[in-house]
Amino acid sequence: MRSLTTRVCKIFTLHRLNAVYCRCLSSNESRMPPCDFVPEKYQSLAYEHVAEVRKKNLFPALIPYYKKPLLLHQGHMQWLFDHEGQRYLDLFGGIVTVSVGHCHPKVTDAAKKQLDRLWHTTNIYYHSPLHEYAEKLTSRLPGKLKVLYLTNSGSEANDLAMHMARLYTGNYDVIGLRSGYHGASPYTLGVTSVSAYKPGVALGFGCHTTMCPDVFRGIWGGSHCRDSPVQTTRTCSCSPDSCEAKDRYIEQLKDTLDTSVAKNIAAFIAEPIMGVGGVVQYPKGFLKEAYELVRERGGLCIADEVQTGFGRTGSHYWGFQSHDVTPDIVTMAKGIGNGFPMGAIVTTEEVAASLTRSLHFNTFGGNPVACAVGSAVLDVIEEDALQDNCNTVGNYLLLELSKLREKFEIVGDVRGKGLMIGVEMVTDKKTQRPLPVVELNVIWEHCRDLGVLCGKGGLYNNTFRIKPPMCITKEDADFAVSVLEAAITKYLDTAAR
Incomplete structure (x- = not known):
């Protein structure tokens, strides 16, 4: 009887957390900014075939991001599209490489x-x-x-x-x-x-x-x-x-x-x-x-x-x-x-x-x-006045991210200049111990699920690296912050179960 009660409580808690998460997803703050670009229909190798080629024909040192790696198909300015047409806000710019925007005309x-x-x-x-x-x-x-x-x-x-x-x-x-x-x-x-x-x-x-x-x-x-x-x-x-x-x-x-x-x-x-x-x-x-x-x-x-x-x-x-x-x-x-x-x-x-x-x-x-x-x-x-945009949007994004540091004990530091930003995650602010990579990855995967791609770095790999194409807008910045906030909230709620 006790085992059944425990299971029922866990199921109820899970449903409650998912409901909170879904409400967050449907809120105005977490809606992805509009984009009038329509990607071409993907008609190349099947996902499973790509995964098999990766395993057999590419060096094992080439480790892809995410548990289920993205199969990217097309890019437009600050946006990336996968083989299924899913759109992502690219906050990493191909490892700080896409400066003026994907496929800038x-x-x-x-x-x-x-x-x-x-x-x-x-x-x-x-x-x-x-x-x-x-x-x-x-x-x-x-x-x-x-x-x-x-x-x-x-x-x-x-x-x-x-x-x-x-x-x-x-x-x-x-x-x-x-x-x-x-x-x-x-x-x-x-x-x-x-x-x-x-x-x-x-x-x-x-x-x-x-x-x-x-x-x-x-x-x-x-x-x-x-x-x-x-x-x-x-x-x-x-x-x-x-x-x-x-x-x-x-x-x-x-x-x-x-x-x-x-x-x-x-x-x-x-x-x-x-x-x-x-x-x-x-x-x-x-x-x-x-x-x-x-x-x-x-x-x-x-x-x-x-x-x-x-x-x-x-x-x-x-x-x-x-x-x-x-x-x-x-x-x-x-x-x-x-x-x-x-x-x-x-x-x-x-x-x-x-x-x-x-x-x-x-x-x-x-x-x-x-x-x-x-x-x-x-x-x-x-x-396109992109240096000015880095100054304006970047500093705005930094200040908005700093509010997450005030809100969450695990956000240890927010730093950077322009659109070169780091958010360092810790177990707690007092000890500043780095948040273990396996736990940081949970938040990172949540961000991907919500449509935001960011990098990781730092000596302990516990820092989110936010270095997007320099054309992002304040609307994109608001979306990015709301997604990171939702992802951290979900991680903390799940950890508290």
Whole structure:
């Protein structure tokens, strides 16, 4: 009798929770914003066939998202459509890669026109798309950063940047930040400081890391440290013109310079805001002082703008600009081509000349189609005022998400700038213990069920990475927040059963 009563109570509780969830789904706050785009009917491989091919013919290292992986069919601006026509708000942009919108008509048209004219030739010949793009892109960088080298990816760009720094300085040691990610090539794995990416073989010689200046999870930090409309909940006793956290993390970098590397170094590489590392923002002034220390040791400063570049942070076109620094080398990828595979390095004439010591060649760098696409992306960012949109919608979204931090004990931190946002999940605010991945995944799956796709990251994989196409609207932001709130509520209600 007792067993039957328990079962009845569980069934009643489940029905009650589902009813609450359904009411939330039907509320105005959780309705998906309208979209007048109608996708084509999917007529390709059956889902089961795709799953079988994935299992038999693709590397097992390629792990798809979600318990039932999405079979995506079509994209339009901030929207993705699966093989059944289901629409999703894309808050991850193909891992921060779709900058101006899926299949943006101007970018698509530029690619089509170039495909009809010339698919491929290498940089051993003159061709207009390469030279037009070189002039257009470098005009958007300050100072002496005027010399361009095109690659195929961000990993390749960072790899080459490290190589050039070693050639130019004659030094070998490169320093990065712990929790940083710069790629998975042999060189960049040395400064990619997340153990999950380390294969356990000899790679990345001469690379060292210093403490990550994370003002939320790190040792030091307070409520005035970040260049963001949302600060940590830690108290901060610093005066307006000083930052104790910045000073402490700089001391850690000094210690690394004094103990772990040679007297003269080749380079320091850092993202203006960490991407894969969980949207970590440094104390204001940290990067500026770090650059000064590195240059005192003969090193070059490399800004990894693979995720922060092209207006995503809102206040500036490049992430490094908000730190009041000018790097010696800037690396780019992802949003540079709105999903078209390309990357780039921009540096000075002096540093670029170091690569002439030996023959260096890239077959696809500067491909005519890539250059046409990249040029169209630059135009669209300006014509559609996407940097301003990142600033307006991004800051609005940050402030709305911060209300969830106030409401839920498991929302530990909300941070970021523009449309580069992280929501770090914890078991409780007092201990700040990371929410286990298996539990975070429950919320993440709920979001997908409600029509929102977002990423995951951070050292403990407990941070939601929200970095959508830069064309999203305030209406989309409201929808995203309501979905995340509903997903967290369902998770907490289910956990309380």
